[in-house]
Amino acid sequence: MTPAARISAAIEILDRIGTGDPAEKALTNWARAHRFAGSKDRAAIRDHVFDALRCRGSFAALGGGQGGRALILGLLRAQSCDPATIFTGERFAPEPLSEEERAVLAQPVPPDLARRDWPDWLIAPLSERLGADFDTVSEAMRARAPVFVRVNVARATRDAAIAALAEDGIDAVPHPLSTTALQLGDGARRIQQSRAYQDGCVELQDVSSQAAVGTIELAPGMQVLDYCAGGGGKSLALAAACPDCEIHAHDIDPARMRDLPLRAERAGARIAICAPGTPGAGYDLVLVDAPCSGSGTWRRTPEAKWRLTPERLDDLVALQGRILEEASALVAQGGRLVYMTCSLLAVENEAQAALFAARTGWKLTFQRAYSPVTGGDGFFVAQFERKA
Incomplete structure (x- = not known):
């Protein structure tokens, strides 16, 4: 699939989610109906969809609406990508930009984009609890979460787990929050197919959860x-x-x-x-x-x-x-x-x-x-x- 075709697919899936379908169901149904899409295509489309859901408020402000097309316009604008190069109307690409859309995209970038990515009613309690960290946390929550694994110390040492993951083409480094935590880099999507995972040397678990268990x-x-x-x-x-x-x-x-x-x-x-x-x-x-x-x-x-x-x-x-x-x-x-x-x-x-x-x-x-x-x-x- 071309980048433009992936964008079209993401718009379609976001529109389904907008009508009430759970995200995973919408993604699965789309994949079943488009079996020609390869694993890289599905991964890229999934990333577009989840980026748009994480940043729905700010992308709606940037793209001019809550529909799938507007959210993807907001995503492209946030990524400093000219939507006109994607929205061409050519084979499998989204229809060209309308004059109304061009007018929205020409407007100045709205302020406080990260705060727009919380529901309005939660901004006050979150700001009060997080204090000086509120803006930093708000920005962090707009990005994809890192992938962590817990080293099963009953099966392997941390160094042995890192080496085993490397053999499977997965980069892993220790995280300071927990002595059992490894943060995955390149190859993280393959973790459940890796030998280290299937042999029980590592288990998927967020580092904060690991740290909390470590206090017991x-x-x-x-x-x-x-x-x-x-x-x-x-x-x-x-x-x-x-x-x-x-x-x-x-x-x-x-x-x-x-x-x-x-x-x-x-x-x-x-x-x-x-x-x-x-x-x-x-x-x-x-x-x-x-x-x-x-x-x-x-x-x-x-x-x-x-x-x-x-x-x-x-x-x-x-x-x-x-x-x-x-x-x-x-x-x-x-x-x-x-x-x-x-x-x-x-x-x-x-x-x-x-x-x-x-x-x-x-x-x-x-x-x-x-x-x-x-x-x-x-x-x-x-x-x-x-x-x-």
């Missing part, structure tokens, strides 16, 4: 429950950090954990899968990676940014409180509770932790927030002990 003190023989395990990434990280702990994974939706047994086998980890709603009790440590807005991961899931509403956020905050109450009842006397989110919002993080401590009498012993300024996703961790 573990000891041999501890009974540990990952209460909202999802895909099980944190269960695997805990098992690698302390193989002599007994790790239990639970999720109310068992479908989320369907790949965990295979991943655990690949990693050489022992993880017990709990039946939904029957997590047991008396654990030395219970980890709650709570459902949240996902605002810290919006570089990876940008459409979620535009679909979050104040009402939905209120529902999530209430759900987090209920889950913390449920999980705290599963902790043994003298045990610990760990709360995590992949959110940038205080209402889901510091405020939620403070409210739980005040309501229950548990002692907040540690908390830390991570943001894209440190390289990874926005993330939060808080640890509690039951007061005597």
Whole structure:
């Protein structure tokens, strides 16, 4: 496919997303209907679509509208690419620019482009929480997220993992935020086909998540429950950090954990899968990676940014409180509770932790927030002990 044909495809897919189709569904349906498109074509189209979703507000301002065509015009303008060279109307290329579009493109660049890429109602709470970092974080969230892997120390050293990835044509360098984290460069798209990944030497996991798990003190023989395990990434990280702990994974939706047994086998980890709603009790440590807005991961899931509403956020905050109450009842006397989110919002993080401590009498012993300024996703961790 030509660059112009890829642009046409991206416009079509963005228009489908604009009518309510999830991004992944729109991309998959397009690919199935256009099987002639090669892997490089699909990757390039995907990049166009996700760039436009991440920067929907600023690209709409630059391109003159919210439709797929206007968003791509905004993308090209942001990249200092003359849209007239792409919008030619030639074979598979978008139709030539209209006079109205030319007039929009001739206007001065609007101010505060990065701030336009947040929903308006979130600017105030994010600005208040992030303070002096708000503009830096806003700019970082407009770019593609780096790809990180966690070195499975039960299988390989960090240097051995770097060497194994290099054999597969994937560049990797250590990241200072976590001793187990590698940031991938060239070849990152091939990670799941690499020998290092398939042999269990590395596992995909953001560096902020790795750093947060690294704050948890573990000891041999501890009974540990990952209460909202999802895909099980944190269960695997805990098992690698302390193989002599007994790790239990639970999720109310068992479908989320369907790949965990295979991943655990690949990693050489022992993880017990709990039946939904029957997590047991008396654990030395219970980890709650709570459902949240996902605002810290919006570089990876940008459409979620535009679909979050104040009402939905209120529902999530209430759900987090209920889950913390449920999980705290599963902790043994003298045990610990760990709360995590992949959110940038205080209402889901510091405020939620403070409210739980005040309501229950548990002692907040540690908390830390991570943001894209440190390289990874926005993330939060808080640890509690039951007061005597």
